Amino acid sequence: MGLDRRAFLGLVAGGTVGAMFTPIPWKLIDDASIWTQNWPWIPRVPKGQVDYVATTSKLCPAGEGLKIMRVAGNPILAGGNPSHPLSCGGVSALARSEVYMLYSPARIKSPMKRNGKTFAPITWEQALVEMAEKLGAAKGAVASISGDNTGTINEVLTALTAKLGSAGSFMMPSEATTAAKAMKLMGAQGQAGYDFENADTVLVLGADIFETWGTSSRNRKAFGANRPAGAKPANSYVYVGPTRNNTAAVCDQWVPAAAADLGVVALGIAWHLLKAGATSNAPGFDTFKAVVNGGFGPEDVKRATGVAPETLAAIAKALASAKAPLVVTGSPFGQGLGAAPVIAGMSLNMLLGRINKPGGVYMLPELPSVVPGALTRAAMLDGDLPAFLKGVESGKTPAPKALLIYDANPAYGLPEAATMAKALEKIPFKVSFSSFMDETAALCDLVLPNSLPLERYDDVATPYGSGFCVYSLVRPIQKPICDTKTTGDVLLGLARKLSIDLKFDNFQQVIKEKVASLAKVSGGFVAKDVMPWQVAAGKPAPALVGGDLWKALEAGYAWTMVGQAAQTSMGFAAEVLAKAVKAGKPATATVLAPYAQLRTGTPVTGMPCQDLTTVPDTELLGDTTFIRVNSETAKALGLKKGQMIKLSGAGVDCQAKVHIFESVMPGMVSAPLGFGHTAFDYYSQGKGANYLSLAAVVEEAGSGLSMWIAPEVKIA
Amino acid sequence: MSGHKMEFPITWGMVIDIDKCTGCGACMASCQTENNVEPQREASNKLRATSWMLVYELTNDKAFPNHDIAYLPRPCQQCGNPPCVSVCPVIATDKNENGGIVSQVYPRCIGCRYCVAACPYHVRYFGWYDPIWPEGMEKTLSPMTSVRPRGVVEKCTFCHHRWTQAKDAARVAGKDPDNLDDGAYVTSCVQNCPSGALAFGDIKNPKHKVHELVKSPYAFRLLERLGTDTQVYYISRREWVRKLGDNYLKSE
Numbered sequence: 001m002g003l004d005r006r007a008f009l010g011l012v013a014g015g016t017v018g019a020m021f022t023p024i025p026w027k028l029i030d031d032a033s034i035w036t037q038n039w040p041w042i043p044r045v046p047k048g049q050v051d052y053v054a055t056t057s058k059l060c061p062a063g064e065g066l067k068i069m070r071v072a073g074n075p076i077l078a079g080g081n082p083s084h085p086l087s088c089g090g091v092s093a094l095a096r097s098e099v100y101m102l103y104s105p106a107r108i109k110s111p112m113k114r115n116g117k118t119f120a121p122i123t124w125e126q127a128l129v130e131m132a133e134k135l136g137a138a139k140g141a142v143a144s145i146s147g148d149n150t151g152t153i154n155e156v157l158t159a160l161t162a163k164l165g166s167a168g169s170f171m172m173p174s175e176a177t178t179a180a181k182a183m184k185l186m187g188a189q190g191q192a193g194y195d196f197e198n199a200d201t202v203l204v205l206g207a208d209i210f211e212t213w214g215t216s217s218r219n220r221k222a223f224g225a226n227r228p229a230g231a232k233p234a235n236s237y238v239y240v241g242p243t244r245n246n247t248a249a250v251c252d253q254w255v256p257a258a259a260a261d262l263g264v265v266a267l268g269i270a271w272h273l274l275k276a277g278a279t280s281n282a283p284g285f286d287t288f289k290a291v292v293n294g295g296f297g298p299e300d301v302k303r304a305t306g307v308a309p310e311t312l313a314a315i316a317k318a319l320a321s322a323k324a325p326l327v328v329t330g331s332p333f334g335q336g337l338g339a340a341p342v343i344a345g346m347s348l349n350m351l352l353g354r355i356n357k358p359g360g361v362y363m364l365p366e367l368p369s370v371v372p373g374a375l376t377r378a379a380m381l382d383g384d385l386p387a388f389l390k391g392v393e394s395g396k397t398p399a400p401k402a403l404l405i406y407d408a409n410p411a412y413g414l415p416e417a418a419t420m421a422k423a424l425e426k427i428p429f430k431v432s433f434s435s436f437m438d439e440t441a442a443l444c445d446l447v448l449p450n451s452l453p454l455e456r457y458d459d460v461a462t463p464y465g466s467g468f469c470v471y472s473l474v475r476p477i478q479k480p481i482c483d484t485k486t487t488g489d490v491l492l493g494l495a496r497k498l499s500i501d502l503k504f505d506n507f508q509q510v511i512k513e514k515v516a517s518l519a520k521v522s523g524g525f526v527a528k529d530v531m532p533w534q535v536a537a538g539k540p541a542p543a544l545v546g547g548d549l550w551k552a553l554e555a556g557y558a559w560t561m562v563g564q565a566a567q568t569s570m571g572f573a574a575e576v577l578a579k580a581v582k583a584g585k586p587a588t589a590t591v592l593a594p595y596a597q598l599r600t601g602t603p604v605t606g607m608p609c610q611d612l613t614t615v616p617d618t619e620l621l622g623d624t625t626f627i628r629v630n631s632e633t634a635k636a637l638g639l640k641k642g643q644m645i646k647l648s649g650a651g652v653d654c655q656a657k658v659h660i661f662e663s664v665m666p667g668m669v670s671a672p673l674g675f676g677h678t679a680f681d682y683y684s685q686g687k688g689a690n691y692l693s694l695a696a697v698v699e700e701a702g703s704g705l706s707m708w709i710a711p712e713v714k715i716a
Numbered sequence: 717m718s719g720h721k722m723e724f725p726i727t728w729g730m731v732i733d734i735d736k737c738t739g740c741g742a743c744m745a746s747c748q749t750e751n752n753v754e755p756q757r758e759a760s761n762k763l764r765a766t767s768w769m770l771v772y773e774l775t776n777d778k779a780f781p782n783h784d785i786a787y788l789p790r791p792c793q794q795c796g797n798p799p800c801v802s803v804c805p806v807i808a809t810d811k812n813e814n815g816g817i818v819s820q821v822y823p824r825c826i827g828c829r830y831c832v833a834a835c836p837y838h839v840r841y842f843g844w845y846d847p848i849w850p851e852g853m854e855k856t857l858s859p860m861t862s863v864r865p866r867g868v869v870e871k872c873t874f875c876h877h878r879w880t881q882a883k884d885a886a887r888v889a890g891k892d893p894d895n896l897d898d899g900a901y902v903t904s905c906v907q908n909c910p911s912g913a914l915a916f917g918d919i920k921n922p923k924h925k926v927h928e929l930v931k932s933p934y935a936f937r938l939l940e941r942l943g944t945d946t947q948v949y950y951i952s953r954r955e956w957v958r959k960l961g962d963n964y965l966k967s968e
Contacts, residue, residue, distance in 0.1 A: 037823065041846060042865050043854035045752065050859070071859050077749055080908050090910030093745035100749065103853035210738045210911070217910040220738065224912035229733040230932030230951045246738040249785050250911070256781055481852070599741040609755035609850065610748045613767045614741030620760045630780045662775070662783035681850075682757055 048072025054081055054556020056460045056472040058453035059605050060095035060598060061174075062086065062217045063150060063463040063470075065556055068099065068454070068477055075099045075454055075477055080217070081556050085470060085527045086463070088221040093599040095217075097608035098454060102481055105681035106436040106606055108449035110483035119447060124485060127448055132497040134429045134445075138401035140165030143427075145385060147172040147408030147604055150460045152514050155374035156491050156502060157406055162373050163500045167400035169375055170383040172408045172603075173706070175213055175330050175337075176464035180381035181705050182342035183363070185573045187283065190363035190565035191377070192346065194328050195467035196222035197533030198359035201322035203269070203315060204239045205345050206262045206337065207330025210247040212596045214330075214465015222533075223250070236322075238315055240265050240307075241332045242593040243628070243670045244663030255315070256665045259332050259593060260710035261305040263581035265312070266329065266344035267292050268301030270351060272316030278351040283571030288347060291578045304583035324359025325352050333594040333673055336415065336708040338700035340580030343573045350572065356564045358536045364469050365565035367461050368517040370510060372503055386414055386697045386706040393423035402429040405440055406487060407450070412439040412677065413603025415695035415708040416650045433487040436606060439679045449484040451476075456486040457508045468532035469561040471518055473511070473553040512550065515559075519549045524561040526552045532560040579702030586667075589712040590637065592649065593668040594691055600674025606684035607674065618659050619672050625688030628661035628670040636666075637715055647671075649694035649713040656689060669713060721797040726894065727816045727947060728874055729919035730906065731929040732789055734952040736913035737771070739787030743905035743914065744769050747791075750875060750904035751861045754847040766841040768792070768872040769905050776956040786957050788950065789914065791905065792839040792872035793938060794818050796945030800831035800840060808869075814894075816947055817874050825868040832869060836939050837946075840871045874916075875903040898924040919947065936961045 003011075019025055048071045057064045057078070065084020069077040078098045080091035101107075111127040112119035122130070135142060142164040146154050149171065158169040171177055179192050196202065196209075196219055207213040210220050226234040239248035240255045240262065248254040257265050270278075270292045279285070298309030319325040329345030331337035346361070354360030366377050389410065391397030403424070414420045424430065424443050432441040433450045441447045450456070458474035488507025495502045504510045518524055525541045526549065535541045541562065549559060599611045619626055627647065629639060639645065643658045647669065656671065664670045675688030695711040747753070747769040759765045774786040798811050798818050808825040811818050832840045843866040849857070857863065860877040864870050882901035883893035891897075898917050906914040917924030929935065930949045936958045937946045952958055 037865070039846075039865055041848075043847070043849060043857060043863050045857045045859045045861070045863060046855060047859060069858075074855055076856055076858055079746070079904075080910070089907065090912070091742060091746070091908045092910060093741045096742060096745045096749060096908065099856050100755070100853060103850055103856065105850045211740060220911040224733075224736050227733075227736060229731060229736070229915065229929055230934045230953070244783070244785055246740060249787065250736055250738050597740070599745070608745075609853075610753075611741065611745055612759040613748060613753075613756055613765055614744040614771070615760065616771075616773065617760050617762050618773070622758075622760060630783075632780060662778065662780045663785055664780070666780065683755065 046071045046074065053477050055454065055477060056474045057095035057098055058458055058460065058474050059098055059101065060092050061149070061463065061602065062092055062095065062215050063460040063472070064091050064095050064217045065472055065558065066091065066095060066098065067556065070477065073478065075102070083528065083557055084472065085531055085558055085560060086215050086218045086466065088218065090217045090221055092217055093611045093614055094601060094605065094608060097611060100610055101605065101608060102452055102454060104436060104609065106684070107482055108435065108437050108441065108447055111449065112447045114445045127446060128494055128497055131431060131446060131494055135164055135402050136498060138429060141167045141401040142404070143167040143400035144169045144404040144406065145172065145408045145410060146406045148406065149174060149176050150463050152370070152459050152461065152510055153406065153488050154377070154380060155369055155371035156488050156507070156510060157404065158375035158380060159371045159373040159502055160491050160495055160500065161404065168383060168388055169380055170385040170388060171380050172410065172413060173335050173385055174464070175207070175334055177381045178331070178337045178339060178705070179342055179464060180378060181703060182339040182346065184382065185339055185576050185703055186343055186346065187569040187571050188363055189567055190365050191462065191464065193362040193364040193467045194326060194465055195359050195362060195533060195536055196326070197467065198537050199324045199326035200235050200359065201318055201325045202235065202237045203319060203327045204237060204247060204251065205266055205327065205329040205341065206241045206259055206332050207328050208245055208247045208332055208334065208595065209328060210250065211245070211598060212334035215463050216598070219465070236318065242665045242668050243332065243595060245332060245595050246597065255307060255311055257305045257307055258587065258591065258665065258668070258710060260587065262329060263341035263344040263577070264296065264301055264304050264583045265307055266341065266348055267296040267577065267581055268298065268307065268312045269316045269319070270348055271296045271298070272313055273320060273348070273351045276316070276320055280350050282350055283569055284574045285572055287574035288572035288577065291574050295583050300583040304586060306586065319348070319352055326354060326360055331709060333596045336695065338580060338707040338709060339703040339705050340576055340700060343577055344581060347572050355570070358538070362467060363564040363567060364462055367469065367471060368521065370513040370517055384706050385410070389414070389420050389423040390697060392426055393419050399426040403427045403431070405430065405432045405444065407433070407604055409434070409438040409440045409603035411443055412690060413692070415692055415697050417690060417693035418652055434604065435484065437679055438604065438606065439677065442679050448490055449482065450487040451480045451484040454478060455480045455484070457511050459511055459514065468536065470532070470558050472558040475554060515550050515553060518559050519544065521561060523563055524559055526557045527560045528557050532562050535562045576702035580700050587710070590715060591668050592691065592694060592711045592713045593664065593670045594673050595670060596673040600672065606677055606680035607687065609683040612683055620675065620688055621657065623686055623688065624655065624657050625672060625675045626659040627656040628659050628664050630662045630664045630666060631660055632666045633664070633668065634658065634660055646716045647691070647694055647713045648716065649711055650696040652693045654689035654691055654694055669715070721945065722811060724814045724816045725920065726814050727919045728794070729917065729926050729930065729947040729949060730791060730903070731915045731926045731935070731949045731951060733913045734786050734788055734950055734957055735954065736911045737787040737789060738911055739771050739773065740910065741771060743789050743909055744771060746904040746908040747872070750858055752857050752863050754849055764844050766843065766870065768841070774957060774960055784954070784956065786952065786954065789905070790837065790839065791948060792818060792874070793837050793944065793946035793948045794874060796947065797943060799834040799836065799944065803830040803834045805830065815879065817876055820869065820871055820873065822862065822864050822868050822870065827867040827869065829869060836942055836944065840869050842869050843867060878903065934958070939963065
């Protein structure tokens, strides 16, 4: 049967019409269009039940309470906890990163042992055996370093170190170590706490209180709460420091003064207060008065610092006439300040009668210790780590045989990083408990990764700067993602292996005991309906229902207490001021004025990956960081905008590009910290330079404390 | 201008107190994670990086010691009269919903970038690269916001999903979803700002704080003279900051 033309056309026409009426071609086109957009490499968002659980940020030094959003049990987002007194709903860029950090490419995935220049994975049992053997052999010469200022883990670490024969238990230097030294020299008991919530006139000497100093998220909330948008502020803030930093940017006044001159400015203000009749019964007042009147008159201060006499007089007048003045002293970059400026700043509080007053300074008592043989926080803060490591490097101090490093990255986060790294090399056996492969872990013999805060029990006890005693719980909200363990458990397991009795089997027991001890502290309460600053202002503290404390902490509330440790001999430490604070001639060399920001992480976290976007291109461009100088300094040094330069100091060179920024004092080079990592992941590594390594450590006269507040640098 | 100006009974607005902003970047970090913006290795290349919320540094342009700075967080301004909408050839972006939030429909976007060029506030970002999270990190993606492929434009949505959630919560509680309490719906940046510099609410609702804040003598909007009628207001007691909000000539 043939196919004639008519039949063929009929077949084609019929087929076409049929095809038009069948769904097949339309379905195929639809499928094709979906397929072209169905890119399997684009991640799908997770599905499941959404819930919220509370914990506390441990990666951020500000210690904010967090509300973690979970989907099907997996943490997704970290937000501020409105019920927590150190958060009040706010959260720093660093605390926000706690969830993403679980999957940081820099995470150490299992215990590792050094094998030549690389590391080989080992089991936890092998790690414990190795550690027990080496530490057993090193008995009598074991040192420890902790970067955790607020955790009960320090009790376990220092008790174990002591039982092994301590060569020293040190805290990484910070605002807390400087302040502790200052308080000790003043004969004070307790940790200085600043009641921003009830203060109405705040003088900030150097401290970057809204970024890196103390409880910075809470500080900002307290600042903002009394400044309704568009209305006259109910508080007044004056910032004294070398640059208009994040804090100074929102203060009512910025008074430019070198970080090295903060003590001089403070004593210059004291001169006005004394002239106006301020007095004190505290020990050493007469000597203090003589020191101030002998060299810190308005013209002395102007000659030394450039601060005009009328500016000082106005600040003194504002403080003296305020209902609740407060003076806060700290380092513009969170470390390296000597004790004397803190003493000078605290002297102003004493002259103004602000100790143990609402809106003033409370000398907060230490929370009860639970691990037998542990160092107190005050004793731990008293150690001088840079001095110790410099001594080890130079051979003046015998190198410990073993070093335990917890939550610290001294090879990156200390000044004179090159010297510190050399000192670490002299210590034959080093163990890092870091969660991330940081610069120090890379130098160690054993790396035993700590579980991250969202995977472990931990705690945050009264971070430095808090105006009240506060304790909040860090709790695991998911199982460890990698083969990691809570370091507290590892240390307790090690103690058992070495037949050392530390009273506890696991770290959760330690935390539970700590909470139980808090329930017995008189005056403590759970901040829920009443916040501690309201109690400080006179509202009655609610009673604590003891049995519910653990549950309340798990629910994200904080235990708090208002009040101060009994003071018997808090004085002016005028003899230290006389030696350490001098209204001399202004520096003629170029001085480094570093600044630090939470968005670039800490030495322990490296750069949180999603925070990299928050860094402006005037700070980091490609792999180069910028230093900031004003146009006058640029002209004097022959620098141009965008020019590549080399900074030298402490035997180290760093590259930088020049950014002209007028809010830097003449003669100062402002440089961002948090860059220039050689370890971690591709979000941190090789991005810019570590300008802290340019800072040379010097010994402060009068206190003997290591300081690096105003290092000189050379520019080429 | 575009002829898209519409009035809505609800007008979601943000008020940013510049005098409280320390420039810390917490709003940016909050936005990124809330809205599934991937971590970007080369984030310093601002022509290619995506940040729905961006903090600008403002300066009064004076030399030391009279120099002053301020930080200006910039989300999508949610224009009442949006220049981006009129140029979109495929209606991938529109202003057609109560609340006045300018929409962005990713599957409809053809990546022509007309809207990017039209937006005077630079709030629109073109996805130059595939979004890639480090291994495992995709488990932390928020289920509230879809992940965008490369080749489409994206921008701040005032965390629109949170509005949906707030309306659902109101319905469950037996309340009127079109008359939410103040604070029942806020964006992620507003919620997490440690300084309390950001406020959010219905500008037309007298019970909402922003209703009064926008009337402050210190309140201003960016490039007001363009007639974009934005729903983001800024407050500063500093005159130089307010003047920088628009392109004033030196003689003005």
